[in-house]
Amino acid sequence: xxxxxxxxxxxxxxxxxxxxxxxxxxxxxxxxxxxxxxxxxxxxxxxxxxxxxxxxxxxxxxxxxxxxxxxxxxxxxxxxxxxxxxxxxxxxxxxxxxxxxxxxxxxxxxxxxxxxxxxxxxxxxxxxxxxxxxxxxxxxxxxxxxxxxxxxxxxxxxxxxxxxxxxxxxxxxxxxxxxxxxxxxxxxxxxxxxxxxxxxxxxxxxxxxxxxxxxxxxxxxxxxxxxxxxxxxxxxxxxxxxxxxxxxxxxxxxxxxxxxxxxxxxxxxxxxxxxxxxxxxxxxxxxxxxxxxxxxxxxxxxxxxxxxxxxxxxxxxxxxxxxxxxxxxxxxxxxxxxxxxxxxxxxxxxx
Amino acid sequence: xxxxxxxxxxxxxxxxxxxxxxxxxxxxxxxxxxxxxxxxxxxxxxxxxxxxxxxxxxxxxxxxxxxxxxxxxxxxxxxxxxxxxxxxxxxxxxxxxxxxxxxxxxxxxxxxxxxxxxxxxxxxxxxxxxxxxxxxxxxxxxxxxxxxxxxxxxxxxxxxxxxxxxxxxxxxxxxxxxxxxxxxxxxxxxxxxxxxxxxxxxxxxxxxxxxxxxxxxxxxxxxxxxxxxxxxxxxxxxxxxxxxxxxxxxxxxxxxxxxxxxxxxxxxxxxxxxxxxxxxxxxxxxxxxxxxxxxxxxxxxxxxxxxxxxxxxxxxxxxxxxxxxxxxxxxxxxxxxxxxxxxxxxxxxxxxxxxxxxxxxxxxxxxxxxxxxxxxxxxxxxxxxxxxxxxxxxxxxxxxxxxxxxxxxxxxxxxxxxxxxxxxxxxxxxxxxxxxxxxxxxxxxxxxxxxxxxxxxxxxxxxxxxxxxxxxxxxxxxxxxxxxxxxxxxxxxxxxxxxxxxxx
Ligand code: SF4
Ligand code: SF4
Numbered sequence: 001x002x003x004x005x006x007x008x009x010x011x012x013x014x015x016x017x018x019x020x021x022x023x024x025x026x027x028x029x030x031x032x033x034x035x036x037x038x039x040x041x042x043x044x045x046x047x048x049x050x051x052x053x054x055x056x057x058x059x060x061x062x063x064x065x066x067x068x069x070x071x072x073x074x075x076x077x078x079x080x081x082x083x084x085x086x087x088x089x090x091x092x093x094x095x096x097x098x099x100x101x102x103x104x105x106x107x108x109x110x111x112x113x114x115x116x117x118x119x120x121x122x123x124x125x126x127x128x129x130x131x132x133x134x135x136x137x138x139x140x141x142x143x144x145x146x147x148x149x150x151x152x153x154x155x156x157x158x159x160x161x162x163x164x165x166x167x168x169x170x171x172x173x174x175x176x177x178x179x180x181x182x183x184x185x186x187x188x189x190x191x192x193x194x195x196x197x198x199x200x201x202x203x204x205x206x207x208x209x210x211x212x213x214x215x216x217x218x219x220x221x222x223x224x225x226x227x228x229x230x231x232x233x234x235x236x237x238x239x240x241x242x243x244x245x246x247x248x249x250x251x252x253x254x255x256x257x258x259x260x261x262x263x264x265x266x267x268x269x270x271x272x273x274x275x276x277x278x279x280x281x282x283x284x285x286x287x288x289x290x291x292x293x294x295x296x297x298x299x300x301x302x303x304x305x306x307x308x309x310x311x312x313x314x315x316x317x318x319x320x321x322x323x324x325x326x327x328x329x330x331x332x333x334x335x336x337x338x339x340x341x342x343x344x345x346x347x348x349x350x351x
Numbered sequence: 352x353x354x355x356x357x358x359x360x361x362x363x364x365x366x367x368x369x370x371x372x373x374x375x376x377x378x379x380x381x382x383x384x385x386x387x388x389x390x391x392x393x394x395x396x397x398x399x400x401x402x403x404x405x406x407x408x409x410x411x412x413x414x415x416x417x418x419x420x421x422x423x424x425x426x427x428x429x430x431x432x433x434x435x436x437x438x439x440x441x442x443x444x445x446x447x448x449x450x451x452x453x454x455x456x457x458x459x460x461x462x463x464x465x466x467x468x469x470x471x472x473x474x475x476x477x478x479x480x481x482x483x484x485x486x487x488x489x490x491x492x493x494x495x496x497x498x499x500x501x502x503x504x505x506x507x508x509x510x511x512x513x514x515x516x517x518x519x520x521x522x523x524x525x526x527x528x529x530x531x532x533x534x535x536x537x538x539x540x541x542x543x544x545x546x547x548x549x550x551x552x553x554x555x556x557x558x559x560x561x562x563x564x565x566x567x568x569x570x571x572x573x574x575x576x577x578x579x580x581x582x583x584x585x586x587x588x589x590x591x592x593x594x595x596x597x598x599x600x601x602x603x604x605x606x607x608x609x610x611x612x613x614x615x616x617x618x619x620x621x622x623x624x625x626x627x628x629x630x631x632x633x634x635x636x637x638x639x640x641x642x643x644x645x646x647x648x649x650x651x652x653x654x655x656x657x658x659x660x661x662x663x664x665x666x667x668x669x670x671x672x673x674x675x676x677x678x679x680x681x682x683x684x685x686x687x688x689x690x691x692x693x694x695x696x697x698x699x700x701x702x703x704x705x706x707x708x709x710x711x712x713x714x715x716x717x718x719x720x721x722x723x724x725x726x727x728x729x730x731x732x733x734x735x736x737x738x739x740x741x742x743x744x745x746x747x748x749x750x751x752x753x754x755x756x757x758x759x760x761x762x763x764x765x766x767x768x769x770x771x772x773x774x775x776x777x778x779x780x781x782x783x784x785x786x787x788x789x790x791x792x793x794x795x796x797x798x799x800x801x802x803x804x805x806x807x808x809x810x811x812x813x814x815x816x817x818x819x820x821x822x823x824x825x826x827x828x829x830x831x832x833x834x835x836x837x838x839x840x841x842x843x844x845x846x847x848x849x850x851x852x853x854x855x
Contacts, residue, residue: 178473201474202473202474202821204470204474204820204821204822204827204834205822205826205827205828205831206831206833207749207830207831207832207833207834208826208827208828208829208830208831210833211722211727211830211832214722215722215723215725215727216725239496240496240497241499242497242499243499243501243507246497246499246507255483255485256485256487257483268509268513269499269507269509271513272494272497272509272511272513273497274826275489275493275513275516276493276494276495276496276497276511276728277497278493278826278829279727279728279826279829279830281824281826281827282827283821283822283823283824283827284474284821284822285474285475285821302823302824303477303482303483303823305474305475
């Protein structure tokens with residue numbers, strides 16, 4: 001099941017986390033109290049040009065000193081601290097969430113057009129692929145952060161004091177796990193660099209997608225299918241520089257019957273996408289919302305086996321599994337509609 | 352001292368009470384098992400029988416009975432009857448033992464130890480009768496990425512040009528069987544079936560007979576070491592070109608079509624003198640290294656103005672993955688890997704049964720190597736050699752193949768009973784023969800229907816299997832090894848296949 005919700009304020013006016021917490025809690029029917037999480041963009045204005053690395057440490061002794069070692073090889077830690085939390089009776093604290101504000105030495109990564117990102121990606125892959133036991137990077141973008149744990153949405157929100165963060169984009173996820181229950185790393189949102197993903201569903205093409213991203217230098221380490229979406233967005237968006245509607249087309253393309261009916265130019269484009277990005281096509285039931293610093297995009301699988309509802313109100317765009325969640329966040333919301341299967345819903349920052 | 356004869360391989364018996372003396376068996380058996388005596392009695396020479404089942408399928412009374420190995424040897428686990436007979440035959444002849452069809456040794460079949468997945472609860476299966484199910488497959492080079500820009504006015508610009516690809520409506524193709532090895536009627540049936548099912552078939556290395564021209568858009572023309580029948584007309588007629596380096600049934604050696612099979616028509620199509628043996632050398636004498644192959648690929652592309660995909664076929668041998676990676680670095684569009692169970696008209700038995708590796712492992716290791724090197728998208732992978740049903744097709748694709756070639760299965764759908772005597776040119780089903788009376792037994796109208804039925808039914812089954820696995824597009828099955836599990840496979844094999852054991 002799982003419940004998802006995402007919101008963007010296209011004028012970049014900030015919202016604190018209280019609204020989304022309420023909206024997410026409303027969808028408790030879709031969760032099981034074993035995982036919830038939030039992602040927010042624009043929350044670290046004081047460290048705007050640092051990568052905020054959020055890490056779960058099993059303890060602050062061994063894993064942390066190892067992580068300190070390797071990240072200090074690749075860059076400078078501008079500031080670090082334990083992520084402020086408040087104990088909740090219903091939430092078992094399994095890890096110490098920590099954050100580093102990190103500036104990579106970009107000259108260390110030669111031959112890359114985006115050396116900063118590539119260094120951070122490398123660090124994430126290295127730390128997470130079990131070379132360092134007891135440490136897991138779960139958020140690595142600039143001026144954004146993911147906050148997640150095993151628990152009900154309100155407990156997780158209160159644990160991280162989510163109301164105290166102010167962001168112009170929020171994503172949230174209420175989990176009903178079938179795999180890796182109770183594991184903090186298994187909760188959503190999943191994040192890599194600027195990309196955060198919340199996902200409801202199961203990807204039946206996971207093996208194919210995984211092989212594709214692995215052949216392009218990513219390592220799937222989370223034992224769950226959602227991380228692959230973040231990597232696909234990073235690969236297609238950052239490396240291949242595809243516009244987001246094209247990324248969505250690659251992941252949830254039109255059927256050949258529809259493509260055959262298109263005008264020549266359109267047909268060629270869609271055929272090229274399907275041929276080139278066949279291994280990126282995602283099959284199985286899903287509804288997904290992906291965020292980056294300049295926008296969000298929501299879409300479903302090609303036959304819409306999971307719900308997705310969109311609402312707008314002024315500069316705000318909401319995408320969620322349930323209309324009621326949107327209405328909870330914004331009772332004045334207008335223009336509620338349901339996008340078609342595979343049709344991208346895009347909200348972009350307009351400054 | 353004489354070695355004497357070896358015991359009968361098959362015994363044919365006629366239930367004389369059932370028999371109506373119609374003499375169909377006499378007329379139908381091209382191996383001469385039955386003879387009509389003057390008194391109307393039927394004499395049987397079981398020693399000549401190949402178990403081709405022609406008589407049995409033609410007998411209106413079900414009066415014919417065939418038993419295999421009616422005479423026992425003293426049983427021995429090492430010295431099987433076959434081992435003993437090969438020794439006896441070779442001591443007599445001093446020759447290489449020839450054999451037809453695929454590997455007949457009792458190796459474990461990996462396909463039968465792989466199981467497919469289906470959806471339950473957490474994701475719904477998809478009903479192909481109600482929802483679209485896409486099996487359309489493109490074979491050929493694909494770019495590693497697209498250059499797509501969004502213009503100021505919001506228009507999307509595509510700046511990457513695709514190379515020519517073959518478009519198939521099913522991932523099942525018909526493999527290369529040459530005119531010469533099989534009859535024209537057999538080839539015609541296959542060609543018609545390929546056209547009916549929107550797929551492709553291979554010409555084999557026997558050239559392209561003019562009667563096949565109407566189906567040339569569904570033909571992949573082969574260039575093999577003998578270069579039989581190759582000229583610019585041939586290359587231009589094919590939808591794609593395939594360079595054959597090796598074949599699963601006989602890796603490392605060439606081919607030999609006996610002069611008796613080279614009738615006038617075959618000789619014209621192959622462009623060789625009638626009655627002469629058509630010998631394909633073991634290597635291509637202009638390919639002694641991977642660079643030479645790359646040159647030939649380019650040469651063929653140049654000759655056909657870069658309009659046609661060029662495939663390269665190799666036998667699945669131990670380092671098949673590295674060879675495939677070399678091929679992927681040329682301008683080739685697809686690598687065809689032929690497993691050690693691949694069929695053939697004639698092969699030295701020692702090769703057929705002992706050289707090469709199973710196709711399942713070859714697909715997995717080729718796909719993995721190409722993936723590791725980041726060039727999987729550059730070429731398509733076509734698998735062949737021992738694919739018996741739609742499940743084998745699904746498993747091949749899940750292991751990493753883009754499409755498969757079927758050979759023996761297509762022949763069976765035209766009557767072949769896998770008797771393994773194709774090299775003798777007497778096929779009573781009109782398939783592996785050039786004898787006119789036998790060839791005329793095979794009606795291309797009827798048989799093309801059978802072959803098409805087979806491809807269509809497998810295609811249907813494949814969509815059902817995909818739907819059950821919650822997949823509605825073939826590209827999501829490709830290389831999706833997480834939807835396979837190995838049952839009673841050893842750890843080493845699981846590791847090569849990158850498949851988890853059942854229950855994991
Ligand atoms: S085909 Fe059958 S019925 Fe006819 S002659 Fe032969 S054994 Fe008798
Ligand atoms: S093609 Fe003919 S000769 Fe060859 S195995 Fe089949 S039935 Fe026997």
